[in-house]
Amino acid sequence: MADEIKFVLDERLNELNSEIQGILYNMKEPLSGERIHILNKFTRGLIQAHYNQSGKKVKRRPVNEALLLTTNEGEFIPPELDIPTTGTEEFTIPTFPIEPQKDLMHESLNLQVRDFQTKKLIEEPKKEIPVVIKEVPKNIDLTEEHVSLIKSQVNGDELASATIKGLFYVVHESQLGENEITILNAIRPLLEKKQGLFHDKEKFTKLMNKTAKKNKVAKEELSPSKLRYFLIKHLVNFGLIDPILNDPKVTKIICGGPNLKIKVQRENKELITNLEYINTPQLKEFIEYLAKKSSKKITEETTTLELEFENFRIHINVGVEGVPPKFTLEKTI
Numbered sequence: 001m002a003d004e005i006k007f008v009l010d011e012r013l014n015e016l017n018s019e020i021q022g023i024l025y026n027m028k029e030p031l032s033g034e035r036i037h038i039l040n041k042f043t044r045g046l047i048q049a050h051y052n053q054s055g056k057k058v059k060r061r062p063v064n065e066a067l068l069l070t071t072n073e074g075e076f077i078p079p080e081l082d083i084p085t086t087g088t089e090e091f092t093i094p095t096f097p098i099e100p101q102k103d104l105m106h107e108s109l110n111l112q113v114r115d116f117q118t119k120k121l122i123e124e125p126k127k128e129i130p131v132v133i134k135e136v137p138k139n140i141d142l143t144e145e146h147v148s149l150i151k152s153q154v155n156g157d158e159l160a161s162a163t164i165k166g167l168f169y170v171v172h173e174s175q176l177g178e179n180e181i182t183i184l185n186a187i188r189p190l191l192e193k194k195q196g197l198f199h200d201k202e203k204f205t206k207l208m209n210k211t212a213k214k215n216k217v218a219k220e221e222l223s224p225s226k227l228r229y230f231l232i233k234h235l236v237n238f239g240l241i242d243p244i245l246n247d248p249k250v251t252k253i254i255c256g257g258p259n260l261k262i263k264v265q266r267e268n269k270e271l272i273t274n275l276e277y278i279n280t281p282q283l284k285e286f287i288e289y290l291a292k293k294s295s296k297k298i299t300e301e302t303t304t305l306e307l308e309f310e311n312f313r314i315h316i317n318v319g320v321e322g323v324p325p326k327f328t329l330e331k332t333i
Contacts, residue, residue, distance in 0.1 A: 142165050142166045143165070144163060144164070144165045145163070145164040145165070146161065146162075146163055147161060147162040147163070147164065147247055147249075148161050149161050149162060149171075149243045149244075149246040149247060150229065150243060150246055152225035152226075152229075153225070154201075154224070154225050155225065157174070157223075157225060157226075158174075159173065159174050159225065159226060159229045160172065160173050160174070160229070160243040160246070162243070162244070162247060164266075164271065167269075167270075167271055167272055168271060168272055168273075168274075169244075169264055169266065169271035169272065169273045169274075170273070170274045171243050171244065171273060171274060171275055173243065174223075174226050174229070176226070176230065177221065179212075179215075179217045179218075179221050179222070180221070180222060180223075180226065180227065182215055182217065183208060183211050183212055183215065183217060183222060183227065184227060184230060184231065186211045186214075186215060187207060187208065187211055187227070187231065188231065188235065190207070191231055191235060192235055195235065195236060198228060198231065198232055198236065201224070204224060204228060205224050208222060208224055208227060239286055239289070240262075240275055240277065240286070241253055241255075241262065241275065241329070244262075244264055244273065244275075247266070249266050249267055250264045250265070250266045250331075251265050251266070251330065251331050252264065252265035252328065252329070252330045252331070253328070253329040253330075254270075254328050255277065255283070255326050255327050255328070256326050257283070257324035257325065257326045258276070258277045258278065258279050258280045258282070258283045258324055258325075259276060259277075259278065259279070260276060261273060261274070261275070261276050262275045262276060280319070280324060280325065283324075283325050283326075284318075284319065284325055287305075287316055287318060287325055287327060290305075290307060290314060290316065290327075291305060291307070291316075293309065294307040294308070294309050298318060302318050303317065303318055303320060304316060304317055304318065305318065308332070311331060311332050311333045312329055312330065312331060312332065313329075313330045313331075313332050314327060314328070314329045314330075315327065315328045315330075
């Protein structure tokens with residue numbers, strides 16, 4: 001009896017000893033399983049190449065790859081290979097159409113809506129929608145109206161006029177030559193300080209001739225009336241919009257901002273002019289000029305101005321960051 005117990009203990013100790021040796025081996029050689037894995041792949045590759053040359057197809061079961069393929073030193077478990085020597089049929093996984101799950105509540109609501117719509121179409125007869133065809137005038141009457149705005153008091157020449165056609169109000173002015181522009185720029189600084197010279201035609205003509213001689217321009221190329229018109233327009237009156245103010249039928253002038261055509265109200269019609277302030281600085285300069293004429297000051301906190309002078313009521317939005325300046329000028333009489 002004692003011998004049997006000793007035999008069982010010895011067998012159990014041998015098993016434990018074998019397991020401990022396997023664990024110690026794997027601790028010393030942790031990549032042994034990886035090397036065996038590479039050897040297995042290499043072997044499978046050789047077998048695959050051999051059967052490719054012989055025209056036979058290779059089938060195999062995928063082996064469960066593991067890092068630990070052996071427990072004893074020098075022992076390994078070869079992978080199971082299933083290489084049939086006959087037959088070339090390939091195994092394909094059958095595919096079955098998978099129906100998407102239906103939302104029964106949504107489907108029920110859709111059926112109820114379709115049933116209701118169908119029932120409604122059956123019960124209610126179709127209503128005929130009357131078609132209204134508007135008559136379009138074949139010929140639009142665009143009569144052209146000429147308006148004389150400013151004439152010379154000396155020779156009666158028309159210095160500014162307007163043409164009204166359809167929705168457009170086009171302002172025309174006498175054209176200036178290069179020499180006339182040169183003389184205007186030369187005279188302007190002096191007349192900004194002495195505006196009384198505008199009312200004395202003789203003194204103005206002498207100043208013009210003197211400036212022309214100094215700039216080597218023939219006085220015959222100059223028109224005193226034309227030069228006076230442009231100087232008074234920009235130095236005394238309202239600049240760009242000044243010709244329009246001479247039309248007695250214009251009651252309102254609207255400027256929505258720079259690079260926008262100025263609009264006018266004339267005989268209860270809104271017309272688009274050919275005039276515009278080409279940029280923000282030009283428009284702001286005009287607004288500052290209006291404020292100065294009415295003895296108003298524009299500060300950083302000023303956003304709007306209400307001005308009244310010379311039978312005009314002017315509402316101004318000075319303009320802030322992101323909002324362009326604009327104004328509305330309305331005649332009070």
